Amino acid sequence: xxxxxxxIARRTVERASSGQKVKDLxxxxxxxxxxxxxxxxxxxxxxxxxxxxxxxxxxxxxxNFPSRIxxxxxxxxxxxxxxxxxxxxxxVFIVPVGVASAIYLEEYADxxxxxxxxxxxxxxxxxxxxxxxxxxLGLAFIVRAPLSLGTVVLAGSLTLGLLVLPVVIVxxxxxxxxxxxxxxxxxxxxxxxxxxxxxxxxxxxALPGIATGVILALSRAIGETAPLLVIGAALFTRxxxxxxxxxxxxALPLTILRFVTDADAEFKALGAAAILVxxxxxxxxxxxxxxxxxxxxxxx
Amino acid sequence: MTxxxxxxxxxxxxxxxxxxPSTRDGQVQTQALEARGQKASGERKPIFGLxxxxxxxxxxxxxxxVDLPIYQNEITALIGPSGCGKSTLxxxxxxxxxxxxxxxxxxxxxxxxxDLYGSDIDPVQVRKRIGMVFQKPNPFPKSIYDNIAFGxxxxxxxxxxxxxxxxALRRGALWDEVKDRLKTNAFGMSxxxxxxxxxxxxxxxxxxxxxxxxxxxALDPISTGRIEDLMLELRENxxxxxxxxxxxxxxxxxxxTAFFTVELDEDEKHRTGRVVExxxxxxxxxxxxxxRTEAYVTGKVG
Numbered sequence: 001x002x003x004x005x006x007x008i009a010r011r012t013v014e015r016a017s018s019g020q021k022v023k024d025l026x027x028x029x030x031x032x033x034x035x036x037x038x039x040x041x042x043x044x045x046x047x048x049x050x051x052x053x054x055x056x057x058x059x060x061x062x063x064n065f066p067s068r069i070x071x072x073x074x075x076x077x078x079x080x081x082x083x084x085x086x087x088x089x090x091x092v093f094i095v096p097v098g099v100a101s102a103i104y105l106e107e108y109a110d111x112x113x114x115x116x117x118x119x120x121x122x123x124x125x126x127x128x129x130x131x132x133x134x135x136x137l138g139l140a141f142i143v144r145a146p147l148s149l150g151t152v153v154l155a156g157s158l159t160l161g162l163l164v165l166p167v168v169i170v171x172x173x174x175x176x177x178x179x180x181x182x183x184x185x186x187x188x189x190x191x192x193x194x195x196x197x198x199x200x201x202x203x204x205x206a207l208p209g210i211a212t213g214v215i216l217a218l219s220r221a222i223g224e225t226a227p228l229l230v231i232g233a234a235l236f237t238r239x240x241x242x243x244x245x246x247x248x249x250x251a252l253p254l255t256i257l258r259f260v261t262d263a264d265a266e267f268k269a270l271g272a273a274a275i276l277v278x279x280x281x282x283x284x285x286x287x288x289x290x291x292x293x294x295x296x297x298x299x300x
Numbered sequence: 301m302t303x304x305x306x307x308x309x310x311x312x313x314x315x316x317x318x319x320x321p322s323t324r325d326g327q328v329q330t331q332a333l334e335a336r337g338q339k340a341s342g343e344r345k346p347i348f349g350l351x352x353x354x355x356x357x358x359x360x361x362x363x364x365x366v367d368l369p370i371y372q373n374e375i376t377a378l379i380g381p382s383g384c385g386k387s388t389l390x391x392x393x394x395x396x397x398x399x400x401x402x403x404x405x406x407x408x409x410x411x412x413x414x415d416l417y418g419s420d421i422d423p424v425q426v427r428k429r430i431g432m433v434f435q436k437p438n439p440f441p442k443s444i445y446d447n448i449a450f451g452x453x454x455x456x457x458x459x460x461x462x463x464x465x466x467x468a469l470r471r472g473a474l475w476d477e478v479k480d481r482l483k484t485n486a487f488g489m490s491x492x493x494x495x496x497x498x499x500x501x502x503x504x505x506x507x508x509x510x511x512x513x514x515x516x517x518a519l520d521p522i523s524t525g526r527i528e529d530l531m532l533e534l535r536e537n538x539x540x541x542x543x544x545x546x547x548x549x550x551x552x553x554x555x556x557t558a559f560f561t562v563e564l565d566e567d568e569k570h571r572t573g574r575v576v577e578x579x580x581x582x583x584x585x586x587x588x589x590x591x592r593t594e595a596y597v598t599g600k601v602g
Contacts, residue, residue, distance in 0.1 A: 110401065112401075180438075182434060182436060182438035183438060183440060183441075184399075185396065185399070185432075185434065185438070186434065186438040186439075186440065186498070186501075187440070187450070187454075188396070188399065188424075188427060189394065189396065189427055189431060189432035189434075189502070190427065190428075190431065190450065190451035190454065190455075190501065190502065190505055191424060191425075191427045191428030191429075191451065191454070191455055191505055192424075192450075192451070192454040192455075193424050193454075196454045200450070200454065201440060204441075205441060298441050299487075300441075
């Protein structure tokens, strides 16, 4: 090779081979395809459910109690009330317990201690335990002795709460970790105690993240069917629970199950309508989470 | 400062000189006030006495064998190349190193003759007396007012909060710029204003000493100049220790300068900081006794 040729070779930028371009395109197409599969499935589901259920949706459907015999007079009031009660009591249970656990693990736990590592690994594993197992736990410890609450809303909430607690703890820890250490240092350097720093600086800073996590945890709990079935909640009731500690109750997923497993096609359509109600609640909750995140998220 | 040192001294005496203070905080505070009162005599009085202080992270020494007195109502500058342990050392003075579990402090850090690492000392009480300003301005995500009021509130200080806030902002040379927007978020201020807010925030709890860890490294020269002017004003009532990479800054503001250097240990694995020279700033910059100091301050190395 002459000196001149070598000089040109050094100066010119090598062109990408056409093979590489094709690979690049193929890869991008594969990524889009994967995304498309997910979206398509969701879209088909929504259209299908809407087509089946939209005609049955009405105010009466929301306010009527379910009926065993006449689909046209059947509604989801007891299921809706049961689900809302479940969500409120679950939130009351998981917020303090979840946030306190997250604070302990982030602010106090010494990673070098084996028990703290054990707790951490356990929480990660708990998030992967099938929900039916939590149902069995709820049945064995909450519905029956030692707590012996019976099949009531509170028992359902505690069971669902245990189920989603790992989610709250994990998200809560992330939110606490996202508060920069410079804020903690600034507070401690002023003579604030560790607890004052957590309570007045770290927690307010982490609150939007924690709230988002709680809502996401609740939206998982709202659709859970198996644990409620296992603890013996009713598939449908013709009354609302009077309070959370005495009456039998039902919830939307259970009533949906009851409707869609009915042999009668009209009841199946009611199931689709009830799914629309459940989806509407989910959309509202997730929109709330997005709003909270955008409105209150702290840019550090 | 709303009170002059003598007045504080009288108050401190009136509140029971010689009596056993009821709380540790009371003890620290009384001693601090007594010491401040003696400034009138004109003698240099050490506020900190460091004796053979060393800090190690997970057993690896970061800085060792530091012996220095730090004087009251003076600005003491700690200079030296990166990794020489200046910031590590300044964090010993208000026990911020306690926040790093792997850090261990050896030797004695005396504050008004009291060992700050003594077994009966609560680091929270230490930090009430010894405030700190950090490298990067770290205002809380709150209003300007609440940033200043945070310290006095958590310490349970009595009095008119509006007055406390105004007084702190005036001492921080920030009042005129922000008096019309006290309720706006502190994140909307410029970097220099944020740093002066952090200084004012530290002043609001009425500390004895202010530690500044490279307070101007994130600021432009104009903001830096303002903060230097402020430091010179504050020297009247507070003792200041400053870590800085800016040698002109050390020369401009400080009374005493400690020059640190980094040394490799015997097996050449770990780098440890040490004090090479500690003297009047003027001497360190014009006639240093150690050639390493001279090479550094004249810009030959570093």
